[in-house]
Amino acid sequence: MKKLLVALLAGGALAAVTAAPAVAAKEPALGPYGYGSVKLGMSATKARATGKIVLRMPAGAGPCSGWNLRARPAGKGRVGLYISKRVGVAVILAQKGMRTPQGIGLGSSAKQVRKAYPGLRTSPSGIVHTTVPGNPKAYYAFLYAKGKVRELAFGLDKQDCIN
Template sequence: MTHNRLGRSALVAALAGGMLLTGLAPAALAEPAGRAQDVLGPYGLGGVRLGMSAKDAKATGKVVQKRRAGACSGWDLKAHPSGRDRVGMWISKKAGVAMIFAPEGVKTPQGIGLGSTGKQLDKAYPKLKRAASGFPIVTVPGNPKAYYYFLLSKNKIYEMGLALADQDCTN
């Protein structure tokens, strides 16, 4: 048994060393599949990126259209259906994917998700501002063309999204 453990340790060390030398991660050491689907931002969610046209978003095979509404259409990520009377994102004819709403279990790279507290939000985003309507917004770290918005009730986030700063789907 001891020899086998040492052999495995040596193999793992060799693979890790190879990973450092080649820059490639062996499949056994790579991040678990689906991880990118659980992170909102800085450019999108689940393989759908802000600014992507409806045609390009549809071509990913990861979205389904739910409704048309003038200059914008409502869509869902197949991995995160939003329910009957909601949409998971708005896609603008002019700007492309304009706004993506965070589904349950998805967090920002800074660890903020539905259910996070106001205190956690303030700590994660010290440059948090208030929109004219009063809800917290912040420019997305790493993407100055986008912002996060947060809606809170009883000091907990119940809705949040990632949006293009120049989106034309909502106010």
């Protein structure tokens, strides 16, 4: 660890003080395979064992259960990720402060998204999406409001949880 040496001249005496730089926790990226230790395709049992998620909505008769990331919970009445009975962790929805490895997150401009992902496509329903760089089995989908990313979904191509 680098040390910073600061010399102080106080009342004619020279004193040396060392200080260690602050260590900032690095925020995990949303992609290309997951978010931190929660990975796309991971079973509910394995995802729960990471200690990073909390159940919000049991699957019941449906194919998917809704969860939140402990460190980045979704707002009231919302979920931050879906786990499919068939494919495991299927979709992770970006929350404030989460970014892709290319630096895209909520609030990024449409221009920034186009620059980061030049292969963007638009579905017949109007959803802008692209294959995740480094993971051909996953996608990013973007919804905009006033030219800014309002929602960002990161999911498996074969997911069965959301449209």
